[in-house]
Amino acid sequence: MAKKDLVELSVVKEFLNSKAGEHACELVRICNSKKIVNDEFIAGKLGLKITEVRAILNRLHYHGVAYYDKKHDSRSGWYSYTWKINSKRIAELILGQQAEEVQKLESKRDFEKNYSFFSCRKNCDNFQFEIAAEYGFRCPQCGDMMNSVDSKKRMNLVNNKIKNIREEIDVLEKFCKAV
Ligand SMILES: [Zn+2]
Structure with missing residues (x-):
């Protein structure tokens, strides 16, 4: 590039x-x-x-x-x-940000893997089981029933984000090596 x-x-x-x-x-x-x-x-x-x-x-x-x-x-x-x-500097600064972002997303993914979450249909907020139970499985914001959230869907979303960022990292790293 x-x-x-x-x-x-x-x-x-x-x-x-x-x-x-x-x-x-x-x-x-x-x-x-x-x-x-x-x-x-x-x-x-x-x-x-x-x-x-x-x-x-x-x-x-x-x-x-x-x-x-x-x-x-x-x-x-x-x-x-x-x-x-300094175009290389631009790429390097973004690479630093992206590395942090990937780390954050990975720890979020690993955290969510071990817990189940509950939310209302409007998805006002997500709660771990214990907290949702304290609320009697009623959303504290809208009062609707809270059900367990499809964690696979959430995991896929996070994984896709990570994949997209990794692709951007790849392009920027190649650029840095070439200039
Ligand atoms: Zn709600």
Whole structure:
């Protein structure tokens, strides 16, 4: 997978969104599209104010996703900044998150394997047998009868989630090895 394609993965889009807001993906695309990109160019492309662009860049920089070259212009006396994206860093950060998520889901799955749960038809909440019994098998929220929840269905849901994340991990790991 090429660097510019990384940002098209939905897991990457979600990540950038959560870390630096709704314009982050487009900003990364713009930075990847040219060798030399400054904040004015990005602002023009995104139709945002320079201060807004800098705020996004600063958030990405904080996570090590964006970095800059600083050059002194001897004529104007100003410093100019050109921005680049560390695509491998994006993949690595997501891999860290995914590893945690898989661990959480696995322990959830192992926990649920050993217990039976009870819930009403509306699925207000799930309770272990002892707690459901204390409530007389009536949902404390809606008052409906609670029955044992099909644990196989729940287990399958969790297993599918784990499988999907593992597939994403696989793609990201291959990307990291290739860059
Ligand atoms: Zn209920």
